[in-house]
Amino acid sequence: MDGKDASPRGSTAQRIEAELLEDIAAGQIEAGARLDETKLAARFGVSRTPVREALSRLAAQGVLESGDRRGMRVAQYTREELAQMFEAMHEIEALCARLAAQRLTLLARSEIEAAQAECTRTARDGDLPGYLRANEAFHLSLYRATENPYIFDIASDFRRRTGPFRAKKFAATGDLIASAQSHEELLAKIFSADSNIAAEGMREHMTASFMRVLAAN
CATH class of the missing domain: 1.10.10.10 (Winged helix-like DNA-binding domain superfamily/Winged helix DNA-binding domain)
Known part of the structure; x- marks a missing residue:
């Protein structure tokens, strides 16, 4: 500041x-x-x-x-505004995955894996508040892995604005477990070091997430 x-x-x-x-x-x-x-x-x-x-x-x-x-x-948003925000977020997250795959360091990978381990633990425990915080940490660790502070700020801003809407998509423990499992699939693509595969994996992840958000809001 x-x-x-x-x-x-x-x-x-x-x-x-x-x-x-x-x-x-x-x-x-x-x-x-x-x-x-x-x-x-x-x-x-x-x-x-x-x-x-x-x-x-x-x-x-x-x-x-x-x-x-x-x-x-x-702040509250209409479904149209929310759709527009997710359209932008969709591409920004894909860019983050692409750059993370290209620039991943051992330290960044360790941070991502630690965040994912917490996602897995809280999902299995059915700990919704814990999972929501772990999920934020997971995505923020991916943003940091881009090594671009401007992209980090933009991506983080979208997560802040959409947080209350995204939280509603988790209605049961099964939803948490499915989300954590989807992280594993995404990380396999990011850790492959193939930036195109990583970006496409994030697009798939975000599309599925957005569909659940719309259904819940």
């Missing part, structure tokens, strides 16, 4: 922003949900000032939107 964030208030606002982003991306805070400044201040043990700053940051990113007089809420 910029230099103004070096203040204690800036650091607190950043921490609140990061935690709320994680909750929204993992679907723990649903689309349309109102964020109450007073309740959030109590949750984080702070005054309303850094909470208000964190919410303003999220609004600037398009993650939150102004509601009525009751304050900010998680």
Whole structure:
């Protein structure tokens, strides 16, 4: 962030922003949900000032939107808007898979495999909140493997915005297990080092995901 964030208030606002982003991306805070400044201040043990700053940051990113007089809420999208976002996300994720296959380092592979191991564990346990967070970590590790911070930021932004909608596609433990298994199939293609196969594998993965999202929303 910029230099103004070096203040204690800036650091607190950043921490609140990061935690709320994680909750929204993992679907723990649903689309349309109102964020109450007073309740959030109590949750984080702070005054309303850094909470208000964190919410303003999220609004600037398009993650939150102004509601009525009751304050900010998680952004909502029509099915058409959601389809357009997934169309863009589809290609960005495919690019990430392509570049990851080309540029994969031992460190990046280790991070991806650790995230996938957590996906597998939480899926088998039927731990939906745990799986949602592990799934985010899995995709973020793929974005980092591109070694391109600009692509990382763009891809991450789409995941934040669509998080509440993607979370609804997991209705049962079987859905979690199927998702984790699809990760294994995807990773086999990425680890093959064939960038075309990796990109096509991600397109297949994202198409299946989008169809489940539309069915659930």
